[in-house]
Amino acid sequence: MTIKLAITSPDDFAKSLDAELQAFLDFIQVLQTEQEALIQGNVDFLIELAQLKSEKVVLLSQYAMSRSRFLDTQGCAPELGGMGKWLRQHNSPHIAEVWRQLLEHAEAAQQLNKINGVMIETKLRNNQQALSVLQAAANKSTLYGPDGQTHAPGMGRPLGKG
Numbered sequence: 001m002t003i004k005l006a007i008t009s010p011d012d013f014a015k016s017l018d019a020e021l022q023a024f025l026d027f028i029q030v031l032q033t034e035q036e037a038l039i040q041g042n043v044d045f046l047i048e049l050a051q052l053k054s055e056k057v058v059l060l061s062q063y064a065m066s067r068s069r070f071l072d073t074q075g076c077a078p079e080l081g082g083m084g085k086w087l088r089q090h091n092s093p094h095i096a097e098v099w100r101q102l103l104e105h106a107e108a109a110q111q112l113n114k115i116n117g118v119m120i121e122t123k124l125r126n127n128q129q130a131l132s133v134l135q136a137a138a139n140k141s142t143l144y145g146p147d148g149q150t151h152a153p154g155m156g157r158p159l160g161k162g
Contacts, residue, residue, distance in 0.1 A: 007070035010090060016070070017098045020063035024105040027056040031112040038119045 007013050030053050037045045068078030074089075076082035087096050 014095050023059050028109050034116050
């Protein structure tokens, strides 16, 4: 989904921020669903969620760029301080509240994403350890020699001996 809202007025700005807030709420829902899938070990669903998560991040980036462009046209830096300056110059309790909520939800999303990342790393590490154990067990299994007798690996005749 690509946003095409040209922000040319405070009303457009308010609409864009409302949409950005909704996009953050949707993103947080995806992160919560991802966390549940991680807990349940639903790998197939995680693969589907990765695509959706990526799409949500792109959408949020588009809203942020649109907001930054508008702030720049208003003589405000396209960053946190610029938004504060714009809010001080304009009396808009609605925009101030939406901005406060955006910052709050952005922090919540960051924390959720960090927790999910730790969960993914832990699961990967556990899977790698389990795989190492299985590989070690496979290497220790007994083999049958040409005489039909079982031999542990490495227990055959030494190299160079006939």
